[in-house]
Amino acid sequence: MRTITRGALAAFAATAALAAGTTTASANEGFNPRGVEWPAAHGALPAQAPYATFANNQDTVRCGVYNVDGQDFVHCLSLVDTMPGHMCAGQGKANAMNLGKGDAWDCADRNAFAGAQKMGNLQLHRYGTTFVASDTKGNFFIGDRGLSRIIRVGEINDIYADRGRIIAFNSKLRGSSIPAMSSV
Structure with a gap:
């Protein structure tokens, strides 16, 4: 018998929401179909x-x-990202992810975003074309069906799913924030 954790449940909900509206984009199409740049x-x-800000309960x-x-863009920072080789370490900056451009890190x-409204655990919010699901550890899963x-x-911090395929668990870097074909 398999046990499903709350984090896995939040990830599943986020992936299901994305898959429900996923278009049949070919793998050769660019990531930003509308061509709007950050x-x-x-x-x-x-x-x-x-136009909106949000944070986890821990404010991390x-x-x-x-x-x-x-086009909606979501820019997030993590004060607790444990990525190995964090390039922001020692600069006094936080690791950031951006949904809405090809180079997401x-x-x-x-x-x-200090003072952002807190979002509780296991919640799902929608901001324009973007949805945000939270898990029990203070992580966010953020997606856009159009993208x-x-x-x-x-x-x-990483790209969790791309074009309907979950890639987070198959990364050779195991959770690195460095996406494929990144300029980093």
């Missing part, structure tokens, strides 16, 4: 304020949601 330099936030993971030319100001991608932010 409106800031690598490691920087846009000049505009996010915080995110901001932006809408640029009709960079460093962020540790104070970004056909889910990122995981928290203890480990």
Whole structure:
């Protein structure tokens, strides 16, 4: 008999939500089908304020949601990411993930999104075209059906699922935040 953990349940819910609206995009199509680019330099936030912010109960993971030319971008930082070889270590910055651009990983100001509204465990929220599911450990699973991608932010920041296929458990780097074909 298999036991299903709450974290696995949250991941399953997030993956199911993505799969329900996943298009049949070919593997050759680009990640950003609308061609809208993140409106800031690598490691920087846009000049505009996010239209929503949220954080886990421990305030160790915080995110901001932006809408640029009709496309939602979610930029999150993790103060507890345990990725080996963390390039932000020693810089006084936090590891960050961004849903909505091909290169999904960079460093962020540790104070970004301070005071964000807390999101409880095992909750599912929707912000525009983006959904966020939380698990019992303070991790977020964030996805967008139009982009056909889910990122995981928290203890480990990585691309969790891409185009309906879960890839987090098959990574040779085992949870590294460095996505395939990244510029890092």
